[in-house]
Amino acid sequence: MTELTIFDKSLLNLLQSNIPICSRPFEEMAKKLGTDEQTVLKRLRELKAEGYLRRIGTFFNSNSLGYQGTLIALSVEPEKIQQVAEKINNYSGATHNYEREGQFNLWFTLITPNQVQEQKILSEVRELNGVEDMICLKSNKKYKVNVQFNLQ
Amino acid sequence: MFSSICNEKMKTFEINARDKAVIRALQGDFPLCEEPYKILAEQAGMTEEEFINCVKNLSEEKKIRKMGAVLKHREAGFIANALCAWSVPNEKLDEVAQVMIKNPAVSHCYDRNTAPNWNYNLYTMIHAKSRDECEKIIKNLSETTGIEQFQILYSKKEWKKTSMKYFCE
DSSP states (O other), rough: OOOOHHHHHHHHHHHHEEEEEOHHHHHHHHHHHHHHHHHHHHHHHHHHHHEEEEEEHHHHHHHGOOEEEEEEEEOOOOOGHHEEEHHHTSSSTTTEEEEESSSOEEEEEEESSSHHHHHHHHHHHHTTEEEEEEEEEEEEEESEOOOOOOOO | HHHHHHHHHHSSOOOOHHHHHHHHTTTOOOOSSSSSHHHHHHHHHHHHHHHHHHHHHHHHTTEEEEEEEOTTTTTOOOEEEEHHHHHHHOHHHHHHHHHHHSTTTTEEEOOOOOTBOOOEEEEEEESSSSSSHHHHHHHHHHHTTOHHHHHHHHHHHEEEOOOOOOOOO
């Protein structure tokens, strides 16, 4: 992986906020960076190919699309953690699934279109072999959702 | 950000077939080419202009949270990523959260219900360049807010990290 140049860093900082909603968004970004559209596109393709970007795309607010999300923490027998994690991964609404240190060692987020679906999945997960305890941590307020790294 | 999300909860969710087509087209990778919206519009079966107008509306209505890039934490040098769960008196939640979200190392901050054996009600994702730095940030947040009961939950293994696909069921 190559070292990021000053140009790369300002390009990535700009790209992390918002892609303009207009016919030629990369031309508009290029103007802000004092360069041209082709330079921006070429470098973005390279940075993507080199693996700096997890994703360039659209992030939705699931609540305002009528979906609901929750965080679930499981206490799983250590030797069964892989099989439990893989079962959870099969649910398309399980978007993040992490093994963590501590009393609860498997944490996943679940997005579903309604309460019935959520309850169904949660009762299936609770029954998985190796799951000793499960807590469902519903959120009422999202104070901040902003994954942005200021590259300097 | 917080107030807008709160207001949305009270709105009725009117998402018409056009919006759904636009949302489905936007869910994949954003095309890196001169006219990306033209390509996405074709997938959604509408003109570029119609598509752009729909995207603008979805964005104004905060249905779109962000359009842009997410970097890979580790490649960007952030190798210590912890979920920190805090136990905060309910009446102090807003005040404590407001302090925490000001710290640029905090990417997510949610309140959450507690459980009988788990008395933590505020959750922050913290990204740092080392565990030392991460713990310094948490110590600093603890001292600034006066919240002394917390758990640092480092990730040991990422089993899955994807984006939700909406309206595909």
